[in-house]
Amino acid sequence: MSVEAKSKSHSIRAVDALRALIFAGELPPGSDHLESELAEKLGMSRTPVREATLVLESQGLLEVRPRKGVRISALSADDMREIYEVLTELESLAASLAAEAHYSEQDLSRLKSATLEMEASVEADDREGWASADAAFHDELVRLGGNRRIQTIVSNFNDQVRRARAMTLHMRPMPRKSNEDHRALYEAIARGDAKAAREIHWRHRTEAKDMLINLLNQHGLRRV
Amino acid sequence: MSVEAKSKSHSIRAVDALRALIFAGELPPGSDHLESELAEKLGMSRTPVREATLVLESQGLLEVRPRKGVRISALSADDMREIYEVLTELESLAASLAAEAHYSEQDLSRLKSATLEMEASVEADDREGWASADAAFHDELVRLGGNRRIQTIVSNFNDQVRRARAMTLHMRPMPRKSNEDHRALYEAIARGDAKAAREIHWRHRTEAKDMLINLLNQHGLRRV
DNA sequence: CAATTATTTAACGTATACATTAAAATATTC
DNA sequence: GAATATTTTAATGTATACGTTAAATAATTG
Numbered sequence: 433m434s435v436e437a438k439s440k441s442h443s444i445r446a447v448d449a450l451r452a453l454i455f456a457g458e459l460p461p462g463s464d465h466l467e468s469e470l471a472e473k474l475g476m477s478r479t480p481v482r483e484a485t486l487v488l489e490s491q492g493l494l495e496v497r498p499r500k501g502v503r504i505s506a507l508s509a510d511d512m513r514e515i516y517e518v519l520t521e522l523e524s525l526a527a528s529l530a531a532e533a534h535y536s537e538q539d540l541s542r543l544k545s546a547t548l549e550m551e552a553s554v555e556a557d558d559r560e561g562w563a564s565a566d567a568a569f570h571d572e573l574v575r576l577g578g579n580r581r582i583q584t585i586v587s588n589f590n591d592q593v594r595r596a597r598a599m600t601l602h603m604r605p606m607p608r609k610s611n612e613d614h615r616a617l618y619e620a621i622a623r624g625d626a627k628a629a630r631e632i633h634w635r636h637r638t639e640a641k642d643m644l645i646n647l648l649n650q651h652g653l654r655r656v
Numbered sequence: 657m658s659v660e661a662k663s664k665s666h667s668i669r670a671v672d673a674l675r676a677l678i679f680a681g682e683l684p685p686g687s688d689h690l691e692s693e694l695a696e697k698l699g700m701s702r703t704p705v706r707e708a709t710l711v712l713e714s715q716g717l718l719e720v721r722p723r724k725g726v727r728i729s730a731l732s733a734d735d736m737r738e739i740y741e742v743l744t745e746l747e748s749l750a751a752s753l754a755a756e757a758h759y760s761e762q763d764l765s766r767l768k769s770a771t772l773e774m775e776a777s778v779e780a781d782d783r784e785g786w787a788s789a790d791a792a793f794h795d796e797l798v799r800l801g802g803n804r805r806i807q808t809i810v811s812n813f814n815d816q817v818r819r820a821r822a823m824t825l826h827m828r829p830m831p832r833k834s835n836e837d838h839r840a841l842y843e844a845i846a847r848g849d850a851k852a853a854r855e856i857h858w859r860h861r862t863e864a865k866d867m868l869i870n871l872l873n874q875h876g877l878r879r880v
Numbered sequence: 881c882a883a884t885t886a887t888t889t890a891a892c893g894t895a896t897a898c899a900t901t902a903a904a905a906t907a908t909t910c
Numbered sequence: 911g912a913a914t915a916t917t918t919t920a921a922t923g924t925a926t927a928c929g930t931t932a933a934a935t936a937a938t939t940g
Contacts, residue, residue: 441923466891477925478892483710490714499891499932514805521749525741579738585809665893690921701895702922723902723921 442476446484449474454493454504455594461506461656470502491588505592506655509645512596515589516641520634522586523570526577528630531621535576540622542572547614554611559601566607569614573633576621593644596656600647610636666700670708673698678717678728679818685730685880694726715812729816730879733869736820739813740865744858746810747794750801752854755845759800764846766796771838778835783825790831793838797857800845817868820880824871834860 440448450470453459471481485502488494495503507515537544546569553561567590574586613636620629648656664672674694677683695705709726712718719727731739761768770793777785791814798810837860844853872880 443923468891479924479926482892483707483923486707486710487714490711498893501891514803517749517753517803518746518805518809521745522742525745529741579741581738581742581813585742589805667893692921703894703896706922707893722923725921 442474442480443483446470446474446476446480447487450484450488451493451591454488455591457595459504461504461595463504464497464501465504466501492592507592507596508655509648512593512645512648513641515593516637516644519586519589519593520637520641522582523574523637524630524634526574526579526582526586527617527621527633528626529578530573530576531624531626531629533576533578534624535621537622540576540618543569543576543618543621546572547611547618550607550611550614554606554608557606559606562607563597563601566610566614573617596644596648596653599653599656600644603647603651604643610640666698666704667707670694670698670700670704671711674708674712675717675815678712679815681819683728685728685819688721688725688727690725716816731816731820732879733872736817736869736872737865739817740861740868743810743813743817744861744865746806747798747861748854748858750798750803750806750810751841751845751857752850753802754797754800755848755850755853757800757802758848759845761846763800764842767793767800767842767845770796771835771842774831774835774838778830778832781830783830786831787821787825790834790838797841820868820872820877823877823880824868827871827875828867834864 450459459465467478467481467485470485471478474481485494485496489496489502492505494505497503546565549565550562550569553559553565570586570590574583577583613632617629617632617636620632674683683689691702691705691709694709695702698705709718709720713720713726716729718729721727770789773789774786774793777783777789794810794814798807801807837856841853841856841860844856
């Protein structure tokens with residue numbers, strides 16, 4: 433069995449490639465792009481590109497504007513608030529569900545290791561490392577919640593705020609308080625305290641939302 | 657200015673037509689359909705049908721299964737639980753946001769009239785009328801919340817459980833308790849009590865979820 | 881010259897031909 | 911005759927030609 437990349441359809445590769453270009457900032461928020469341009473850039477015909485744009489539109493990463501090209505989504509502070517409201521609510525539900533599931537310590541090992549990694553990263557002043565562990569923690573939290581609809585929505589919304597998070601990562605103070613929250617959340621889930629898990633995470637996310645929006649406003653980032 | 661229907665693209669009409677066929681049960685849950693069949697049925701080529709199926713897949717109404725046709729989504733009791741968990745959480749958040757907005761009585765008039773219509777329908781033993789007013793109430797509640805992301809998600813999920821609700825409408829007891837909940841929620845929003853609004857609606861939806869799932873199980877409806 | 885109308889352009893929307901490939905059917909081998 | 915290999919089939923995936931139409935440009939008119 434070889435390790436070659438499985439040859440996916442052009443359509444799927446277009447989705448992946450466009451996502452990557454958007455996240456890398458090569459298709460910047462607010463910019464417009466004709467189907468034919470994108471098709472040429474990706475080395476395929478318009479057909480799979482059109483299909484990809486429909487998928488990405490449904491994920492909120494771009495907007496199809498007939499005869500004006502697709503516009504890469506640019507989020508205002510208000511959009512950010514909306515998205516974080518939903519993320520806060522659904523992740524808090526996931527935290528509550530995870531606590532109710534009464535997982536064993538072993539089941540929670542990945543959550544635990546993510547908290548340890550975050551703490552180590554803060555010690556080492558490694559923001560990228562912290563961000564990566566933080567993402568792993570949140571992913572695992574939602575996975576433990578066990579509701580696949582929540583997983584899908586949260587994943588979409590995280591993609592949408594990805595650039596904003598990356599931009600503010602180096603503007604914010606080192607996330608020491610954040611680590612305490614994660615540890616407290618871990619404990620609440622481990623002891624099966626659904627109410628506490630929900631409340632701890634709700635406050636955590638609400639604070640993260642306020643900080644992100646304040647940072648964007650302070651730095652005059654109207655749309656990202 | 658004429659009142660003729662604006663001539664939409666085939667692609668958009670395919671989305672509308674397929675949605676209608678799914679809701680009408682002409683494309684029953686679990687059934688498979690080739691692109692070419694659907695294209696013929698809708699009197700257009702495969703191209704716009706393919707685009708429509710991508711959109712509907714992103715809305716959870718069907719699943720594209722290469723070489724096996726598109727499969728109309730069939731929900732298990734567990735799927736229903738997942739969807740209702742999300743609906744409960746997001747509508748409750750919307751209720752809380754609506755209360756925080758401190759709307760005037762005038763702003764809340766549609767919410768009020770929907771409650772009155774529900775009460776009248778229950779008096780008149782008119783389940784369809786009640787269901788229609790109930791839907792209007794929930795739509796308006798979410799609209800008043802003011803978060804468009806919530807509106808989109810809730811609308812999608814309501815579409816997904818539409819058939820199940822229609823099926824159980826005549827199995828359930830007349831929704832008298834439900835009307836009390838709606839009235840209490842209206843009062844909480846009107847007096848700006850966000851916490852109460854959230855809790856009242858959360859309990860309301862949770863009870864609705866439990867009833868729906870019990871009804872589906874009692875009647876042996878494995879997948880709808 | 882401003883406003884309107886006509887024309888042109890270019891991008892999208894659609895149909896269609898064809899390439900690709902998973903699945904089914906058939907043939908082959910032991 | 912079961913297991914495997916081959917061929918065939920059929921549905922999808924893709925490219926492309928072309929029709930349609932919104933937007934831009936040019937022409938006209940008062």
